[in-house]
Amino acid sequence: MIRHTVLFRFAETVSVEQRSAVLSELETFPGRYPGMLNWSMGENLSTRDATYSHGMSMDFATDEELLAYLHSESHEQFVRERWRPVIDHHVIVSYPYDPQASDSSATKEVTVTNQRPRGPYGMEYARIEVPDMQATIDFLQYHVGLQLEEHTEEYAYLRADIEHHAIELISAPEREDGWTVAVGYSVENEEILEQIRQRAIDAGHEILPLQERQQGLCDNGFALMDPDGLVVELFTEFQEYAEAPHVEIRPVDLVHPFLATPRYEEMLTFYMDVLGFIASDHIVGSATFLRCEDRYHHSLAIQKNDEHYVAHLCFAMKSLDHVMRMRAKALYKGAPIASDIVNHSASTSIAFYLHDTKFGPRFELCDSHRVFTPEEHETHRARKMPADPRNIDVWRPASDDWGRF
Numbered sequence: 001m002i003r004h005t006v007l008f009r010f011a012e013t014v015s016v017e018q019r020s021a022v023l024s025e026l027e028t029f030p031g032r033y034p035g036m037l038n039w040s041m042g043e044n045l046s047t048r049d050a051t052y053s054h055g056m057s058m059d060f061a062t063d064e065e066l067l068a069y070l071h072s073e074s075h076e077q078f079v080r081e082r083w084r085p086v087i088d089h090h091v092i093v094s095y096p097y098d099p100q101a102s103d104s105s106a107t108k109e110v111t112v113t114n115q116r117p118r119g120p121y122g123m124e125y126a127r128i129e130v131p132d133m134q135a136t137i138d139f140l141q142y143h144v145g146l147q148l149e150e151h152t153e154e155y156a157y158l159r160a161d162i163e164h165h166a167i168e169l170i171s172a173p174e175r176e177d178g179w180t181v182a183v184g185y186s187v188e189n190e191e192i193l194e195q196i197r198q199r200a201i202d203a204g205h206e207i208l209p210l211q212e213r214q215q216g217l218c219d220n221g222f223a224l225m226d227p228d229g230l231v232v233e234l235f236t237e238f239q240e241y242a243e244a245p246h247v248e249i250r251p252v253d254l255v256h257p258f259l260a261t262p263r264y265e266e267m268l269t270f271y272m273d274v275l276g277f278i279a280s281d282h283i284v285g286s287a288t289f290l291r292c293e294d295r296y297h298h299s300l301a302i303q304k305n306d307e308h309y310v311a312h313l314c315f316a317m318k319s320l321d322h323v324m325r326m327r328a329k330a331l332y333k334g335a336p337i338a339s340d341i342v343n344h345s346a347s348t349s350i351a352f353y354l355h356d357t358k359f360g361p362r363f364e365l366c367d368s369h370r371v372f373t374p375e376e377h378e379t380h381r382a383r384k385m386p387a388d389p390r391n392i393d394v395w396r397p398a399s400d401d402w403g404r405f
């Protein structure tokens with residue numbers, strides 16, 4: 001636990017009204033910052049030292065929680081606009097302490113109720129079985145911008161940025177179409193990995209070993225099967241390269257898979273209650289966007305459907321310009337654009353989708369993706385949006401414009 005204390009005094013010229021406005025705003029802080037525990041503030045009663053007129057103290061479970069508060073936009077704006085103009089001087093001391101060693105049972109209770117279950121950190125890769133390995137590699141290099149790193153007759157790894165790979169291809173000549181068999185998510189540390197493993201065991205899920213090659217590419221991990229049979233691999237310390245590929249126009253991150261499922265409710269329970277994903281937004285009765293600890297608006301989307309398949313994989317490019325350059329390449333080569341430029345309302349991203357069933361799911365190339373602030377990550381209330389095309393693409397003019405998706 002970190003105790004954060006601030007001693008302060010107002011400038012002499014500051015009116016009583018201004019002082020009470022600032023003190024009243026400070027009193028709203030515990031409600032605004034859920035990571036803030038045991039907040040208190042009062043006037044200095046000391047007769048030995050009256051240097052500061054007021055003191056304020058609060059606790060945070062971790063250093064990160066404290067920094068998230070200090071660096072949040074709302075806090076920085078408060079300091080800049082309302083605090084600095086009226087405060088003559090202040091001192092800050094933050095120190096760690098062990099609440100277990102304290103005899104305050106109230107402190108312990110508050111700490112426990114603020115610990116939410118942690119989920120995976122973020123998406124790292126998808127594993128796709130494809131009938132024509134070379135054609136798929138060519139497609140992913142030219143049209144998605146990935147870099148080939150390792151290639152045997154059996155498998156191939158392609159990467160987007162420094163992470164070891166974003167796509168693993170498995171040669172499956174018996175297949176007619178590409179089929180996504182697994183997705184990989186990194187986890188921040190061993191402790192969270194173990195917590196997820198325990199939740200999965202408690203929920204009656206079978207713990208599977210990681211794919212053998214993947215075992216050599218991370219520290220520790222395990223796999224689970226989701227209700228549709230898609231393998232979800234979870235691991236710590238995914239290996240990475242020292243440098244990103246020296247290719248200017250390429251994706252910088254694999255952001256999410258979009259899963260179509262006939263077991264919508266079951267899938268939500270699995271990904272949220274067991275794995276620890278958090279709902280960011282709902283298209284009521286149709287889709288849910290879920291986020292991980294990397295705070296992308298969604299690192300997973302689940303859509304109610306008649307059948308199960310991985311509908312698309314989303315890659316973020318560096319800019320809209322790069323998305324448009326990739327689109328130009330697709331048009332030039334006659335590559336199938338399954339859904340042309342859309343402006344997603346939920347993730348505030350502009351994207352288009354490429355699809356050739358031989359190579360697996362659609363590939364969404366977007367310009368950026370909304371990342372929640374640490375504060376929003378803890379407090380965002382998932383919106384319930386009606387199933388209206390304008391809630392998927394804000395450039396749709398009317399509620400019945402469902403074509404072209």
Ligand SMILES: [Fe+2]
Nearest residue numbers: 258312314364
């Ligand atoms: Fe997407």
